[in-house]
Amino acid sequence: MDTFLQVTAYGLLQGGLLALVAVGFSLVWGIMNIVNLSHGAFVILGAYIAWEVQGWFGLDPFLGMFVSAIVLFCVGYVIQRYLINLIVNGPVFITLLLTFGINMALIQGMNLVFTADFRSIQTSYGSNSFEIGNIRIPLVRLLAFLLAIVITFALVAFVKRTRTGISIMATGMDRGAARLMGIRARHVYALTFAISAALAGMAGTMIATIETFDPSKAGKFTLMAFVVAVLGGLGNMYGALVGGLLIGLVEAWAGQYLSGTWVNGIAFLVLILVLIFRPNGLVGKAFYAARVEI
Amino acid sequence: MLEVKKLCTGYGRIQVLWDIDFAVGENEIVALVGPNGSGKTTLLRAITGMIPVKSGSVDFLGESIKGQSIEEIVSRGIAHVPEGRRLFPGLTVRENLILGAWRTKETSVDHVVDLFPRLGERLNQIAGSMSGGEQQMCAIARGLMSKPNLIVIDELSLGLAPVVVDEIIQALPSIAESGTSILMVDQDVDAALTIATNAYVLEAGHCVLSGKASDLLADPRVQESYLGVG
Ligand SMILES: Nc1ncnc2c1ncn2[C@@H]1O[C@H](COP(=O)(O)OP(=O)(O)OP(=O)(O)O)[C@@H](O)[C@H]1O
Numbered sequence: 001m002d003t004f005l006q007v008t009a010y011g012l013l014q015g016g017l018l019a020l021v022a023v024g025f026s027l028v029w030g031i032m033n034i035v036n037l038s039h040g041a042f043v044i045l046g047a048y049i050a051w052e053v054q055g056w057f058g059l060d061p062f063l064g065m066f067v068s069a070i071v072l073f074c075v076g077y078v079i080q081r082y083l084i085n086l087i088v089n090g091p092v093f094i095t096l097l098l099t100f101g102i103n104m105a106l107i108q109g110m111n112l113v114f115t116a117d118f119r120s121i122q123t124s125y126g127s128n129s130f131e132i133g134n135i136r137i138p139l140v141r142l143l144a145f146l147l148a149i150v151i152t153f154a155l156v157a158f159v160k161r162t163r164t165g166i167s168i169m170a171t172g173m174d175r176g177a178a179r180l181m182g183i184r185a186r187h188v189y190a191l192t193f194a195i196s197a198a199l200a201g202m203a204g205t206m207i208a209t210i211e212t213f214d215p216s217k218a219g220k221f222t223l224m225a226f227v228v229a230v231l232g233g234l235g236n237m238y239g240a241l242v243g244g245l246l247i248g249l250v251e252a253w254a255g256q257y258l259s260g261t262w263v264n265g266i267a268f269l270v271l272i273l274v275l276i277f278r279p280n281g282l283v284g285k286a287f288y289a290a291r292v293e294i
Numbered sequence: 295m296l297e298v299k300k301l302c303t304g305y306g307r308i309q310v311l312w313d314i315d316f317a318v319g320e321n322e323i324v325a326l327v328g329p330n331g332s333g334k335t336t337l338l339r340a341i342t343g344m345i346p347v348k349s350g351s352v353d354f355l356g357e358s359i360k361g362q363s364i365e366e367i368v369s370r371g372i373a374h375v376p377e378g379r380r381l382f383p384g385l386t387v388r389e390n391l392i393l394g395a396w397r398t399k400e401t402s403v404d405h406v407v408d409l410f411p412r413l414g415e416r417l418n419q420i421a422g423s424m425s426g427g428e429q430q431m432c433a434i435a436r437g438l439m440s441k442p443n444l445i446v447i448d449e450l451s452l453g454l455a456p457v458v459v460d461e462i463i464q465a466l467p468s469i470a471e472s473g474t475s476i477l478m479v480d481q482d483v484d485a486a487l488t489i490a491t492n493a494y495v496l497e498a499g500h501c502v503l504s505g506k507a508s509d510l511l512a513d514p515r516v517q518e519s520y521l522g523v524g
């Protein structure tokens with residue numbers, strides 16, 4: 001029983017991070033109808049930036065993640081504004097191809113610059129933990145989890161409550177009508193993508209304090225983001241939170257009670273089942289269908 | 295205020311409008327009438343840049359707006375209430391209205407609620423869940439939120455009960471007086487020509503008649519084709 005509770009606690013903590021990885025991915029999908037295959041590469045890039053910043057300036061990763069966020073915000077903005085915007089009206093296949101290409105370029109770039117060695121971000125308090133009953137909670141994981149939850153809620157508040165956030169939602173519902181209001185849709189798209197990349201960078205930094213990373217892990221995070229986003233409903237940010245926690249749990253349980261390779265297998269299984277039975281997502285359909293062209 | 299000369303446009307390679315000339319002056323109400331498919335919506339779309347102008351000129355407040363993006367044109371003070379309303383269905387009425395004032399950052403909705411008291415009761419309702427008529431009021435109110443120099447309204451009375459149409463039509467002259475010129479398309483040609491200062495008749499992409507609305511109202515060709523008289 002204790003093992004089960006321990007695994008469950010780890011799963012939930014991990015799930016919070018997955019939610020933070022997925023929430024930006026889901027936002028981009030919901031608002032722009034772009035399945036961003038380079039999302040996982042942003043996660044890893046965020047980890048490297050915080051790792052470098054710690055190496056050069058000794059900055060704590062929980063502060064360094066804001067540097068990652070700022071850098072990735074800029075990178076994301078430029079990629080969307082000057083690259084993806086050019087084909088954003090194209091068929092889904094074309095956007096998939098482009099983001100796949102960006103993903104390849106980023107991964108190869110990181111391999112060149114940082115090499116393919118495994119790395120992780122160490123802190124002086126990295127091995128601290130405390131116990132609730134018989135369950136051990138590592139401090140760093142708890143911190144990362146809490147931050148992930150706070151950031152997710154902050155994003156929801158931003159999108160639902162601020163003028164800029166509402167303009168993002170409006171552009172997602174009907175881009176032509178949003179432009180008729182004078183909303184600069186290209187800028188809104190770039191901003192949305194930038195926010196998504198910034199969140200990925202923060203998540204990547206926190207993940208790097210918990211586990212090792214290298215460029216080849218990017219694909220895993222893209223897949224996780226995809227599964228979580230589809231489970232939660234496209235563009236549904238609370239859905240991403242719930243989906244993240246769920247996948248975190250499933251991953252932890254499967255990791256404990258099944259052999260290693262099953263973990264990815266189960267994620268794939270969920271993905272395939274969803275694609276077969278609900279190609280438009282479990283909950284997100286209404287939002288998605290609300291898009292009108294012209 | 296708005297001056298269009300020899301405008302030609304269409305969709306892709308299909309040309310829909312040929313050599314359209316028309317103008318909207320300060321404080322004017324201009325009606326655009328014509329049968330289905332004659333190109334009224336297309337003309338309005340060309341003015342606000344929703345589709346590109348192939349040739350001709352479009353000037354607004356003395357400057358050319360031809361070839362500019364929708365956002366640029368709108369930011370000069372033209373509001374467009376598009377065909378099919380195009381409200382943001384998942385947002386509340388208040389959010390829709392506030393987005394209508396994106397350009398001016400106005401957050402008070404009082405001046406449009408005065409015009410449509412019905413909306414005042416529904417500010418927090420999701421726009422997509424309102425009745426068709428209420429959505430139409432919301433669409434027009436959204437267009438008026440930024441107090442534009444010119445408002446372009448496609449299908450003004452679509453889905454509205456006759457009483458409400460009357461109310462809106464009655465309100466138009468005071469809107470125009472307050473500095474928002476109106477370019478409108480409406481199925482109710484009689485009402486449109488009664489309220490308008492000037493009017494243009496489109497047929498198959500050509501402007502076949504134009505002049506003072508009162509003159510057109512008396513014109514036998516208009517009476518026969520649009521008013522069911524004679
Ligand atoms: N998006 C489009 N793509 C291609 N052709 C279009 C498009 N919209 C309209 N058309 C064509 O342009 C012509 C003019 O259409 P338009 O919508 O401007 O007519 P309208 O005068 O507004 O008619 P209605 O009174 O029915 O609204 C029609 O022949 C129509 O088929």
Ligand SMILES: [Mg+2]
Nearest residue numbers: 334335377448
């Ligand atoms: Mg029309």
